[in-house]
Amino acid sequence: LNCFQQSPSNQTHAAPQQQRFLVLFDFDETIINESSDDAVVRALPGQTLPDWLKNSYREGHYNEHMQKVLVYMADQGVSKESIQSAVEKIPPTPGLVNLFQYLQSHQQDFELAVVSDANMYFIETWLERAGVRHLFRKIFTNPASFDANGRLVLLPFHSHSCSCCPDNMCKQVILREYLTNRQKERGGVPFQRVFYIGDGANDICPSLSLGPRDTAFPRRDFPMHRLLQSQAAMFKANIAPWVSGEDIVDCLKKIMEER
Known part of the structure; x- marks a missing residue:
């Protein structure tokens, strides 16, 4: 039994239950x-999408656009192995490996989750390859799996009523629900602090729900x-x-010293 896959909450988590952060x-x-998504497109024979497909993207409907891209890639004969290889080759952001090492060495204090508008196949493939999948209790992302014809089929994560976010995902809804559910599972004990690490415009909405003890970590000079x-x-x-991930480590170390 792999306790770390996305699963009902009755499965036990290997690390202690009462992580503070x-x-x-x-x-x-x-x-x-x-x-x-960009990295995977390079698995195409011409390493780029045709203009008609690029131009079919509509603002706020990226998930729908990516579904079409994956259909096109399958039609062009791009194999599961090529997609897997393209994902596994993506480099980590500078210093992220150090950040994972730090969090692994303090697993008793930190619970980790991914909240991403990418998809489950890309994220799990990359995390497994990097040897860090076990660090994450939960992955919130768009479902994706290969069908019988070898086509990667992508679905939207959920529907919501937030006017600020893409139609398939509001990260604030995910964050709020997760905090509520985890507090119940933890016997009413909330996390002492929440840290949100992101880069994009869709990382603003969840950051708005953070409180004065929490920290938003926006990647410098990126949209967030x-x-x-x-x-x-x-x-x-x-x-x-x-x-760099080291900047985040430095900040977390200072917070750990405050206790």
Whole structure:
């Protein structure tokens, strides 16, 4: 039994139940140093999408667009092995390996989850290859799996009523539900602090629900950071921009010393 796969809450988690802190990670351009969707497109014979497909993208409907991209890739004969290989080759963001090592050595304090608009196949494939899948209690992302014809089929994660987010995913809804459920499972004990590490515009919405003891870590000079700077007055959380995973480690170490 693998206790770390996305599973009903009655499965036990290997680490102690009462970790004090929750760390949420985005995936594309946060854990990995580019977009997994862009990396996979390079598995195509011409390494790029035709213009008609590129131009079919509609704002706020990226998941739908990516479903079409995967159909096109299957039609072009791109194999499961080629997709897997393209995902496994994506480099981690600078310093992220150090951050994972730090979190692994303090597993009794930190619970980890991924909240990403990528998809389950890309994320699990990459985390397994990097040897860090076991660190994450939960992965919230769009379902994706290979069908009988060898085509990677992508589905939306959920539907929601948030007007700020893409139609298939509101990360704030995910974060709020997770915190509520985990508090129940932990016998009413909330996390002392929540840390949210991201880079994109869709990482703003969950950051808005963080409280004054929590910290949003926007990747410096990426959309999340630029938007946070222009909307700083709306945020209750601490904001700690980062360039490398080591910046996040330094910040977490200071917080650990405060206890």
